[in-house]
Amino acid sequence: MDLALNAPRAGTLQRWLTGPRVAGLPQPTESPVPKLSFEFFPPKNETLEQQLWAAIRRLEPLAPRFVSVTYGAGGSTRARTHETVARLVRETSLTPAAHLTCVGATCAEVDEVARGYLEAGVRHIVALRGDPPAGASGYTPHPGGYAQAEDLVRGLRRIADFDISVGAYPETHPAAPSADADLDFLKRKIDAGATRAITQYFFDTDIYLRFIDRCAAAGITVPIVPGILPVSNFKQVQRFSAMCGASVPAWMARLFEGVDDDAETRRMLAAVVAAEQVRLLQANGVDEFHFYTLNRADLTFAIAHLLGVRPQAPGGPEFGA
Numbered sequence: 001m002d003l004a005l006n007a008p009r010a011g012t013l014q015r016w017l018t019g020p021r022v023a024g025l026p027q028p029t030e031s032p033v034p035k036l037s038f039e040f041f042p043p044k045n046e047t048l049e050q051q052l053w054a055a056i057r058r059l060e061p062l063a064p065r066f067v068s069v070t071y072g073a074g075g076s077t078r079a080r081t082h083e084t085v086a087r088l089v090r091e092t093s094l095t096p097a098a099h100l101t102c103v104g105a106t107c108a109e110v111d112e113v114a115r116g117y118l119e120a121g122v123r124h125i126v127a128l129r130g131d132p133p134a135g136a137s138g139y140t141p142h143p144g145g146y147a148q149a150e151d152l153v154r155g156l157r158r159i160a161d162f163d164i165s166v167g168a169y170p171e172t173h174p175a176a177p178s179a180d181a182d183l184d185f186l187k188r189k190i191d192a193g194a195t196r197a198i199t200q201y202f203f204d205t206d207i208y209l210r211f212i213d214r215c216a217a218a219g220i221t222v223p224i225v226p227g228i229l230p231v232s233n234f235k236q237v238q239r240f241s242a243m244c245g246a247s248v249p250a251w252m253a254r255l256f257e258g259v260d261d262d263a264e265t266r267r268m269l270a271a272v273v274a275a276e277q278v279r280l281l282q283a284n285g286v287d288e289f290h291f292y293t294l295n296r297a298d299l300t301f302a303i304a305h306l307l308g309v310r311p312q313a314p315g316g317p318e319f320g321a
């Protein structure tokens with residue numbers, strides 16, 4: 001085809017070839033291999049337990065920095081979280097991080113859980129305030145409990161030299177008085193001793209990039225690791241996002257239109273959306289990612305591969321680092 005004969009079409013072709021597509025971004029080989037962490041939730045029954053452990057075993061060779069296990073609303077999974085984390089210590093090369101919340105417990109009870117983790121060999125806690133139990137009108141601190149995540153961080157620091165991660169909200173926590181106040185509370189959690197923040201998931205890359213600029217301007221210097229949620233159940237994510245204050249862009253709703261009953265296509269779309277998101281973040285210098293795996297390995301594994309992460313041989317230099 002003689003492109004010179006048809007200037008407008010040549011322009012279109014040129015844009016198509018050079019436009020901002022994933023393939024046009026710097027190759028992962030040009031960036032440092034990113035550090036990953038994976039989040040799981042404790043299983044409710046035997047079948048889910050098998051699903052979780054299959055996911056853990058598949059992701060383990062990617063040598064994540066740590067894997068974290070959530071703590072059910074109001075501490076409802078206290079025993080299951082502990083069991084899962086303890087098994088990670090016993091049976092894998094992974095570094096586990098246990099989520100811990102303030103809801104529904106006194107400081108002494110929360111401290112006891114933290115000491116239990118220490119005894120089980122766990123050195124990393126994801127310290128959160130937690131959400132009010134289902135049906136409650138709003139958050140009320142337990143009398144005698146830690147009121148906010150900041151207080152929990154301080155309490156943990158008194159117990160041991162834990163590695164402490166906290167939550168961060170690029171689109172502002174829904175109960176915050178303002179975006180600036182929310183950022184100030186994040187800074188207070190860091191100043192109290194947190195070593196890293198992990199963000200709520202987001203879908204537009206610029207939301208995160210603007211947020212880390214604001215964090216830097218506020219003097220926050222610890223890593224603010226983006227939380228990546230590969231979305232294969234769009235309806236569920238829409239419902240959850242309405243509660244947690246994450247926005248769901250209109251383009252995403254259009255993308256998932258008409259595939260409610262087509263799980264296979266939804267998973268392919270999920271891979272494309274997450275792939276574009278992480279590659280754009282990587283092209284902007286982001287070299288650490290936290291994946292909300294929902295206890296499934298396939299999407300996370302594929303996206304990690306796309307970022308340049310490859311399985312390590314057991315015992316290799318990066319394995320379990």
Ligand SMILES: Cc1cc2nc3c(=O)[nH]c(=O)nc-3n(C[C@H](O)[C@H](O)[C@H](O)COP(=O)(O)OP(=O)(O)OC[C@H]3O[C@@H](n4cnc5c(N)ncnc54)[C@H](O)[C@@H]3O)c2cc1C
Pocket residue numbers: 069070071072073074099100101126127128129130131147148149150166167168173174175176177181182185189198199200227
């Ligand atoms: C990475 C990640 C993992 C999570 N894992 C879990 C989990 O395992 N289990 C679970 O139940 N929930 C989990 N959550 C959800 C979390 O518990 C909720 O978002 C909760 O509502 C806020 O927790 P936080 O630790 O961010 O709270 P905080 O930092 O304490 O903030 C909560 C709210 O209070 C405001 N605030 C903070 N300090 C003060 C203050 N001193 N005075 C007045 N207002 C204040 C903040 O602006 C915000 O609106 C997670 C969230 C994230 C981002």
